[in-house]
Amino acid sequence: MTTTDTPRAQADRTYPSYAKALWQRVLLTREFAVIALLLIVFFYSRSEIPNFDGPLTIYYLLLDVAPILLIALPMTLVIITGEIDLSVASVVGLSSVLVGDLHQGGMSIPMAALVAILVGVLCGAFNGFLVAYVGLPSLAVTIGTLALYRGLAVGLLGTTAITDFPEKWTDLAKDRIGDSSYPVIVIPILVLVILFVLLLHFTPFGRGVFDIGLNDEAAHFSGVNVARTKFWLFVMAGAVSAFAGIYFTLRFGSSRGDNATGMELQVIAAVLLGGVSIFGGRGALHGVLAGVLLIGVLQSALRLDDVSANVINIIIGILLIASVMSTSFLTFVARTTAGMKRRASDGSPERRQRQASAHHEGNNS
Known part of the structure; x- marks a missing residue:
């Protein structure tokens, strides 16, 4: 008996994102859209705003966004799991007070x-x-600890400020890398970015973070220690926020209990704007980096264009709302498009002919 081997049809990928061409998976994403918007805003600002140009502006831009960028790294992982941490700015203030008080x-x-x-x-x-x-x-937890940690910071120092820090440390926080326009704080930021990118995108721990965000119960039964993962993510957020508080204190040379008030909103806005879903299970750190820089560029450009702080806060709030709504809107559009394609396929002549043939064969049998 002779058997002939027929080539097996290549199985289609099950994930919808891999059903598209590589350039579509790279370019047609929220992360790339944020990067493109960042470049547009940056070059438009350089051409239209006279003071927004040169290495000096880039230097101050990086100094301003450094604490937001630091905190956004662990916050990205926390939000991907479907959780949130609103106490990060209060930890910044508490660490600032501790540095000043202990010194x-x-x-x-x-x-x-x-x-x-x-x-x-x-x-x-x-x-x-x-x-x-x-x-x-x-x-609920982090709203409570937001008030708790801020209250501890104000209670330890009151309404006074500590400003007598050694110049070598305050100068180090504002120093440049050689003769470049990049501050020294960029070095620890790059180290942390590399560590968090490796952790999130190239380790089983990172895959567990995405699994928890998609379905924590399914992640638990697939072997992910959900509780331990979430616990360590909040620990990372606390540690990095404290480091950002130290930098914040030395950069401005002032230790106050109300330092970094409201910074958590800028961090969350940057993370969501960078493509991380507020519902969890989706996000990438390169989009978050672009989101942080986009908010920083907008703030710097608007300040140099004599726009008031209230208007800047309104714009950031609109960006936050738009970034939250975009996830649901894109999901709705994708489902609507898929439904239209399915109905068109069901109504095609070939489909009706196959259904009629199947019905005829069923009646004959």
Whole structure:
């Protein structure tokens, strides 16, 4: 008996994103749209706003967005799991107060910074424990700890400010890399960006983060330790926020309990604008980096164009709402388009002929 081998038809990929060509998967994404919008705004600002040009503006732009960019890295992972952390700006303020208070008490800046980071870790661990192991909603928990940590910061220092920091440390926070227009803070930012990119996109831990955001119950049964993953993400957010608070303090040379008030909204707006879904399960860090820079460029350009702070806040709020709505809108458009294609396919002459043939054969049998 002779058998002939027939070539197996290549199976179609099951994920819709891989059903498109490579250039479509790269260019037709929210992340690329944000990058393109960033480039448009940046070059338009350089051409239309006289003061928005040269290395000096880029230098101050990076100094301004550095704390937002730092906090946005762990916040991206937290939001991808479907959670949120609104207490990050309060941790910035608390670490700022600790650095100033401990240094005023005779402790060196490095030791005070280390204590502040450890306190940030404890703040993140407290958030993570309540969310991951107690099972409380992260929105309610971090609203509460936002007030708690800010209250501790104001309670420790009151309404006064500590400004007597050594010049070598305040100068270091504002120093440049050689003769370039890039501040020194870019170095730790690049290190953290590389670490978080590797963690999110190239490790089983990162795949578990996406799985939790898509369906935490399914992720649990597939072997992902959901509680432990969420706990460590909040710990990371607390530690990085404390580091951002140290930089914030040294950059402005001032330790106050109300430092970085409202920064959490800018961080969340940048993350969502960068393509991360507020519902979890979707996002990429390159889009978040572009989102942070886009908000920074907009703020700098509008300030140089004599736009008031209230108007700038209104624009950022509109961007936040638009970024949240875009996910649902794009999902609706995709479902509507798929439904129209399905109905068109069902009504095609070939489909009707196949259905008629099948019905005729069924009657004959």
